[in-house]
């Protein structure tokens with residue numbers, strides 16, 4: 826897909842199935858069914874100190890679903906032209922982030938857990954860690 830198509834309008838909250846019973850709730854995610862990619866990796870952030878910021882990078886090809894498994898935090902998405910801030914606080918909602926999006930996570934509540942489902946295994950070469958380099962790759966600046 827062209828870079829211009831990979832913008833923040835493609836990123837959205839996906840409401841996952843939720844089985845509610847008096848015994849409690851159950852949510853599930855199936856790759857290529859509830860989310861538009863196959864799940865190759867799961868990682869999670871926890872014990873994040875108050876005031877800490879995570880993210881601060883973009884991915885070249887990685888698709889991700891970000892879920893607040895417990896507590897809450899904010900995700901700022903930026904495609905070089907537009908920005909959108911999401912507050913995640915429901916474990917049945919996931920924020921789908923397509924490739925080529927800069928993201929920053931902050932405002933973590935105490936005890937929050939951020940789980941990320943990812944379309945590929947870890948690859949440092951898939952990262953843009955420099956915002957300027959990211960904007961150049963997007964064609965926003967020369």
Ligand code: TYD
Nearest residue numbers: 866867868870878879880881882946947948
């Ligand atoms: P990073 O993706 O920069 O974390 P965040 O965006 O949450 O701030 O990763 C932090 C460190 O962890 C970095 O050294 C790479 C390493 N890491 C792995 O080894 N495997 C992984 O799956 C992830 C996500 C990170």
